[in-house]
Amino acid sequence: MNYSIFRFEAVVDFIEVRIHTTTRNQGWKIKGALALHGISYVEPVQPDAAGWSSHFRIKLYDLRTHAALQSKLASIESECPFASPPVVTMIEVAFDGYLKDPAAPTNHNHLAALAARMAYQLAAPVSPNSRIYRDGKGGPTALPRTLEAIERKMVEGWNVGFGDKTADQYQHGYLKTTDHNKKPIPVEIHRARFEIRLAGAALPDQDIDSWKSFKFESLAPYISFRKADPTADQMQQAIIAGYADRASHRKAIPRKDSSNTRAHIMPADTELNQIVKRQLQHLTRRWSYVRKSAKISTKK
Template identity: 25%
Template sequence: MNLESVQDDSPNYVTLTSSINHLHHLLNHYQSKLNDAVKEAENQSIIEKSNIHNYEFDRKKLKPKMLNFKNGASIQVQQRLIKIKSQIDFINMSFNTTKATQRSYIKKFLTEKIGKKHFITEEHNPSSTINSDSVASYKFNIRIHDVNNKKCIYKIINALKKNYGAFNFKITCIELAHDFYNAPPEFLTALFKSIQFDSDVQNIRVFRLRGENQSVPYEPIRLKNLLLEGFNIGVNDYRKDDVYYHFYFKKTDHNKRPLPYEEWRLRAEVRLSNLDHALEDLRNLVKLGFKKLTFTQLTGTATLEQRQLYSLYTRPYGQKLTSPILKNGHYRDFKRFICTNKNLNERLRESVKNLSNKF
């Protein structure tokens, strides 16, 4: 057993005359070295899995990936195809009624008619009242969750038209999501590092409960641990910005009820607010909105230093430059070592097409 000596005056091998204490010293030293090697391998695995270029999205090219370590060793990892599903998480619609009424009446009516509670708000008109202690309105806003197809929307709309003479339906907000199944937790970091942001995005943070906001950590292992603890990544402010991004582990439905384990997934969301789109434009709005969930990757010509930077530090590398650089007659939107991720974006376009065809 040739091991590095624990003590300067002790041999790094065992003989028939070696003491039990010497044997224990060597075993403890070997265990310590082994633990350090395992920890280094785990950390390196987290780093590698946090890079979007270590995933294959072309079904025809799916094959084992090689993970390379600092000491020159490498291991082969069998990849599974990540399942992608795109969906409308919710839409907000405004509408008018022919007669003034109260929000609570509409909510009660829809609950009885549709069998599902809906979040409804009103825009008050002080001159229109039903009685002295309640205010009625002619204009309301409704949020519809889990919009799977056109039929589920028009079921609600037709009920409102029939009972309240509702008209002038407008989409004012939409939240779109890509769900990723069969993906490791580190893939969420890879998505954040590679998503294409506009140059003016701000307030990039991780958050959990109210007041638990902090900067996105540089180290992939720290970000992974925070995400596993229930933290989310947020970009911009959904209360005032037109575009809001959200990355997290999806383990509950919109009512915070736990989902079955087999329905857990990683999610990348974008919310578009302050809209004014006719309902008939929903299909085009879906296609337009999902263009905000486009991803990048390292260029094939990235230097070793650029690759190390990309791997070791968690940053929004897909954020566009404030002033695009003109080169060879063409504008370059990203840093020199970043380009669009053709294979992933193609898979996402297929998923979005399957969704938009339902509308």
């Protein structure tokens, strides 16, 4: 694939925090108050029969920096004071590919091809439980056995998932055409997306401050890919297309034994993996960035 036609970026899709408030509240009241700050996802933790709780899970989207996370938390505390410091309970990091020329007539075909390739050639699925689904419209069902079939599904709005959505690790690939509220986004920012979501025991840290210096490039193994060797003969290519359970097979591929046929016909996609690592490094720098205040001159 010609990756030069794409512009890539790694972003924090969302961070979920758990807050402990000084007084008990009903979830809908907290949600209503936080809607004024652009926050739409609020869920009470272990509420009573009437929906009252003093613990809430809140998802914060569109955070470009750690400072933005702190600003959102300050807004939340202004509405519902904290009894103890909030903690991170989940994070989702996304790797996006945009077309450099979004006006191209084959826009969705190119993006779907990239999204399908990332899902189909994932190097290390977090689970052999792989499936393709379309929220509210179809599935889940087994992954198609060819790249071309997955591309067609991507254009139609299907998603590929690895693992259970409620598990500590979940990978997700799709063609992104809506925001987190399921509202359509402009065509020029449609993109091929691959996500890794971490929670529970898989979460690197729960401490808010510790995330300021987090090295996002450490997540690269979750977003790494293989490719079919273009020199492989037709029989070898047929082997690739014929894996009934691609996720469990790929996880078993030896990484260092180049004499192994499977490793030979699906070597690492070095070019794309290097792009992923660079973009995660850019995310690390951007995330920890703090705007310096302008110095006030004391000269007269």
